[in-house]
Amino acid sequence: MQQKVSIKDIANHVGTSITAVSFVINGKAKEKYISDKLAAKIQKAIDELGYQPNLLARSLRTGKSNIIGFLVDDISKPFFSGLARAIDEKAAVHGYKIIFSSTGNDRERTTEILNIYQERRVDAYVAALAEGLETEIGGLIGGETPVVLFDRYLPGLDADYVLTDNFWSTAAATQHLIDNGFENIAFITIDTRQQQMLDRLRGYSEVIDRSGKKQEVLKIKYQDSEHATQLIKAFLQKHSHLDAVIFAANYLTMDGLKLSRTSDEGLLQSKGVVSFDDFELLEFIRPSITAVEQPIEAIAENIIQLLLKKLAGGATAKTAKPLVINLQAKLNVRQSSKPQNAQT
Amino acid sequence: MQQKVSIKDIANHVGTSITAVSFVINGKAKEKYISDKLAAKIQKAIDELGYQPNLLARSLRTGKSNIIGFLVDDISKPFFSGLARAIDEKAAVHGYKIIFSSTGNDRERTTEILNIYQERRVDAYVAALAEGLETEIGGLIGGETPVVLFDRYLPGLDADYVLTDNFWSTAAATQHLIDNGFENIAFITIDTRQQQMLDRLRGYSEVIDRSGKKQEVLKIKYQDSEHATQLIKAFLQKHSHLDAVIFAANYLTMDGLKLSRTSDEGLLQSKGVVSFDDFELLEFIRPSITAVEQPIEAIAENIIQLLLKKLAGGATAKTAKPLVINLQAKLNVRQSSKPQNAQT
DNA sequence: TTTATTTGCGTAAACGTTTAAGTTATTCGA
DNA sequence: TCGAATAACTTAAACGTTTACGCAAATAAA
Incomplete structure (x- = not known):
C-alpha cells in the first residue's frame, strides 16, 4: 500500500512534469531553474505522499548500482565479520551498500559468486582471496570495475591492496x-x-x-x-x-x-x-x-577511501599504477616482563 | 569491454527479436513455441558473446529484486555472523541475495536502514531486534513485504518468528x-x-x-x-x-x-x-x-523456508496467522558428572 | 476447399528513473 | 523596439528487461 508512489504520482499530484520532480529530488532545483514556489510544492508532495526513490530504476538508468561486492573465505570468521561491519558502515555514509559472500575457498563457488556480482552490476569488488584463486579474480582486474584486495597479498596479481604490515x-x-x-x-x-x-x-x-x-x-x-x-x-x-x-x-x-x-x-x-x-x-x-x-578500522577506512577514489576518477585512476597500502598493527601487551619462568 | 552485451545485441547478432531471446534465456522456448533451431542459434550466441542478464533491469520489470534485508544489532557478533553465512548460502540456492546491516540498537539508525531497504526494494526482511524498536519494524509487518523475526520474541509484535526454545x-x-x-x-x-x-x-x-x-x-x-x-x-x-x-x-x-x-x-x-x-x-x-x-543451521533453514513460503503464496500467506517456530538447542556437555567439588 | 487451430515469431508497451533537447515567456541591453 | 539572453518548464528518449498482443504460415478439422 505504501510501496508504490513514484515520481509520476508526485508529478500528477502537483500538476507538473516528472522532470521537474526529478530535479528537486536530486537537489538540482536551482541549477535547473525550478522556481522556489514549484520546488516547495513538489517537496511538500514528496513528504506527504511518502515518496521513496526506486533505486533499481535509478541504477538501471545511471548504470551505477551503488553496490559493492565483498568476497572472503568465510564471513563468519571474526576478522572478516568485524571488517564487514566496519566497511558496511563507512560505505553507507557514501550511499553504497555491501553484499557479502563466502567462497569457502572453493574455485567453482568463487566464479559462481563473481558471476552473480556481475549480474547484479556491482560497482566495485573488495576481496581477500587465497592463493589458487588468482585467475578467477585476475580476470576482473584490468576491467571496468574497480577491485581492491586486502589481507593477503598475491604475488602474481598486480592489483590494489590494503594490507597489514x-x-x-x-x-x-x-x-x-x-x-x-x-x-x-x-x-x-x-x-x-x-x-x-x-x-x-x-x-x-x-x-x-x-x-x-x-x-x-x-x-x-x-x-x-x-x-x-x-x-x-x-x-x-x-x-x-x-x-x-x-x-x-x-x-x-x-x-x-x-x-x-x-x-x-x-x-x-x-x-x-x-x-x-x-x-x-x-x-x-x-x-x-x-x-x-x-587494525580493522584502519583497514576498512583505507579500503573505502581507495575505492571511492577509483570510482570517482574513472580513466585517470585506471592508468595509475596499483597501490599497496601497508598498515601497522597494534601490539596488545597483556603481560610484558619476564619473571622467573614468565609469560608475556 | 565484457560488461555490456545485452539481449538486444544477441537478437541483432542472430537476426531475431529480443522477445525470442528473452524466452530462451528464461527457459520458455518450448512453452512459447520457439523452434529448436532458432533456440539453438540463440543459445550459441549467448554463450559466445558471454551474455549476462542485467538483474537490475529484470528487477525493475518484474518488481522482484531478489534481495532480502537482514537486520541485527551487530553483524560482527559470532551468532549473527554465523547465521548470516548460513542464511546467505541457503538463500543463494534460491536466487536470493542478502544485504546486511547493524543497527547498533540505535533507533534512528534502524529507521534509516529500513528506509534504505525499502528504496532498494527488498523482497523480504529478516531481523532480530531489541525491545524498543517494535514500532520501527512494526510498521512493516502488515505490509506487502514479508517479515520474519528471529532470536528474540517481542511480545507486542504479532509476527512470524523463528526462535530457540x-x-x-x-x-x-x-x-x-x-x-x-x-x-x-x-x-x-x-x-x-x-x-x-x-x-x-x-x-x-x-x-x-x-x-x-x-x-x-x-x-x-x-x-x-x-x-x-x-x-x-x-x-x-x-x-x-x-x-x-x-x-x-x-x-x-x-x-x-x-x-x-x-x-x-x-x-x-x-x-x-x-x-x-x-x-x-x-x-x-x-x-x-x-x-x-x-542451532544455527536449523534457524537459518527455518527462516529461509518460512520466507520462501511467504514469498510464494502472496495473498494466502498474508491472511494466515503468524507462525512461531521454536527450535530446540543442543547441550554441549564438556564435563558432566560431579566429582568431589566438581565441574560440568 | 474452407475454416479453425496450432506453431513460430515479431511489435511495442511498461517498469521508474535521468537527462539531452526542446519550448515558451520574461528580462534586458542598446 | 527588437533580437538576444535568461528563466522556468516540458517532451521524449533511453537504460535492459518481460510479456501481452498481433500476425502469418502451417497444420488439422469440417
Missing part, C-alpha cells in the same frame, strides 16, 4: 619479547608460500639475527588441528630450552593452546607467548598472551 | 546438572523484561521447583561488564553453599569468567558451570564449561 608487526612483537628479557624465542608457522606468512617469518628472522640470538622455527605442513597440536607438542618437548613462542596465525595459537587441555599444560604455561591476530579468547586465557591485533 | 533448553540444562549430582544450583540473569530471558528463568525455576530444591537467582541490573563481575563475585561469596551456576547469556558467562583472572578464581573453579550460548572460548577455558548451543 606483517613484516613490521612481527618484528615489533619479536623485539618486544627480547626487550622483556626472553632469550630463546621460537617461531611457529606453516609450511607455505603465502606471502603474508613469509613476511611474518622474515620479521622474526631479521630481528633475531640482529640480536645475535638463535632462530628456532617450526614450519608445520598443515593438515588438521589435531596433527598440528601434536607437532607443536613434540617441538616444544624437544627444545626445552625455549622460554618464548610466537605463533604466526590465530589458528596456530589455538592449536597450541589445546596443549593446556591435556596433560601437557606445562609446555606453554611456563613460557612467553605472542599470537599473531588477536581474538576474544585471549583476554580470558591463562597464561595471558600478548597479541598482534589487526 | 529458551524454556526447554534451560530446563534441560538445569536437569542435566541435577542428574549429575549437583545440589545447590544458582541462576544468574539480568533484570529485564526481555521475553527470552524470562523464558530461560522459567525453565530453570520449574525444574528446580519440581526437584524440590531451592531456587537461587541473581538478577543483575546490567550497567557494564566490571559492575556485573563485581555483583557476581559478591553473590557467589555470600552463597558459599552453591555447587553449580547457570549463566543465562554469553556475556554473563564472560563476566563470570573474569573472576578467574583475579585473585577470586576459586569462586567458579570449584563449581559446575553451564553457559547459555556456546562460544569458541569455552572449548579452551578451564574449568571446562557445558553450554547450550543455538
Whole structure:
C-alpha cells in the first residue's frame, strides 16, 4: 500500500512534469531553474505522499548500482565479520551498500559468486582471496570495475591492496619479547608460500639475527588441528630450552593452546607467548598472551577511501599504477616482563 | 569491454527479436513455441558473446529484486555472523541475495536502514531486534513485504518468528546438572523484561521447583561488564553453599569468567558451570564449561523456508496467522558428572 | 476447399528513473 | 523596439528487461 508512489504520482499530484520532480529530488532545483514556489510544492508532495526513490530504476538508468561486492573465505570468521561491519558502515555514509559472500575457498563457488556480482552490476569488488584463486579474480582486474584486495597479498596479481604490515608487526612483537628479557624465542608457522606468512617469518628472522640470538622455527605442513597440536607438542618437548613462542596465525595459537587441555599444560604455561591476530579468547586465557591485533578500522577506512577514489576518477585512476597500502598493527601487551619462568 | 552485451545485441547478432531471446534465456522456448533451431542459434550466441542478464533491469520489470534485508544489532557478533553465512548460502540456492546491516540498537539508525531497504526494494526482511524498536519494524509487518523475526520474541509484535526454545533448553540444562549430582544450583540473569530471558528463568525455576530444591537467582541490573563481575563475585561469596551456576547469556558467562583472572578464581573453579550460548572460548577455558548451543543451521533453514513460503503464496500467506517456530538447542556437555567439588 | 487451430515469431508497451533537447515567456541591453 | 539572453518548464528518449498482443504460415478439422 505504501510501496508504490513514484515520481509520476508526485508529478500528477502537483500538476507538473516528472522532470521537474526529478530535479528537486536530486537537489538540482536551482541549477535547473525550478522556481522556489514549484520546488516547495513538489517537496511538500514528496513528504506527504511518502515518496521513496526506486533505486533499481535509478541504477538501471545511471548504470551505477551503488553496490559493492565483498568476497572472503568465510564471513563468519571474526576478522572478516568485524571488517564487514566496519566497511558496511563507512560505505553507507557514501550511499553504497555491501553484499557479502563466502567462497569457502572453493574455485567453482568463487566464479559462481563473481558471476552473480556481475549480474547484479556491482560497482566495485573488495576481496581477500587465497592463493589458487588468482585467475578467477585476475580476470576482473584490468576491467571496468574497480577491485581492491586486502589481507593477503598475491604475488602474481598486480592489483590494489590494503594490507597489514606483517613484516613490521612481527618484528615489533619479536623485539618486544627480547626487550622483556626472553632469550630463546621460537617461531611457529606453516609450511607455505603465502606471502603474508613469509613476511611474518622474515620479521622474526631479521630481528633475531640482529640480536645475535638463535632462530628456532617450526614450519608445520598443515593438515588438521589435531596433527598440528601434536607437532607443536613434540617441538616444544624437544627444545626445552625455549622460554618464548610466537605463533604466526590465530589458528596456530589455538592449536597450541589445546596443549593446556591435556596433560601437557606445562609446555606453554611456563613460557612467553605472542599470537599473531588477536581474538576474544585471549583476554580470558591463562597464561595471558600478548597479541598482534589487526587494525580493522584502519583497514576498512583505507579500503573505502581507495575505492571511492577509483570510482570517482574513472580513466585517470585506471592508468595509475596499483597501490599497496601497508598498515601497522597494534601490539596488545597483556603481560610484558619476564619473571622467573614468565609469560608475556 | 565484457560488461555490456545485452539481449538486444544477441537478437541483432542472430537476426531475431529480443522477445525470442528473452524466452530462451528464461527457459520458455518450448512453452512459447520457439523452434529448436532458432533456440539453438540463440543459445550459441549467448554463450559466445558471454551474455549476462542485467538483474537490475529484470528487477525493475518484474518488481522482484531478489534481495532480502537482514537486520541485527551487530553483524560482527559470532551468532549473527554465523547465521548470516548460513542464511546467505541457503538463500543463494534460491536466487536470493542478502544485504546486511547493524543497527547498533540505535533507533534512528534502524529507521534509516529500513528506509534504505525499502528504496532498494527488498523482497523480504529478516531481523532480530531489541525491545524498543517494535514500532520501527512494526510498521512493516502488515505490509506487502514479508517479515520474519528471529532470536528474540517481542511480545507486542504479532509476527512470524523463528526462535530457540529458551524454556526447554534451560530446563534441560538445569536437569542435566541435577542428574549429575549437583545440589545447590544458582541462576544468574539480568533484570529485564526481555521475553527470552524470562523464558530461560522459567525453565530453570520449574525444574528446580519440581526437584524440590531451592531456587537461587541473581538478577543483575546490567550497567557494564566490571559492575556485573563485581555483583557476581559478591553473590557467589555470600552463597558459599552453591555447587553449580547457570549463566543465562554469553556475556554473563564472560563476566563470570573474569573472576578467574583475579585473585577470586576459586569462586567458579570449584563449581559446575553451564553457559547459555556456546562460544569458541569455552572449548579452551578451564574449568571446562557445558553450554547450550543455538542451532544455527536449523534457524537459518527455518527462516529461509518460512520466507520462501511467504514469498510464494502472496495473498494466502498474508491472511494466515503468524507462525512461531521454536527450535530446540543442543547441550554441549564438556564435563558432566560431579566429582568431589566438581565441574560440568 | 474452407475454416479453425496450432506453431513460430515479431511489435511495442511498461517498469521508474535521468537527462539531452526542446519550448515558451520574461528580462534586458542598446 | 527588437533580437538576444535568461528563466522556468516540458517532451521524449533511453537504460535492459518481460510479456501481452498481433500476425502469418502451417497444420488439422469440417
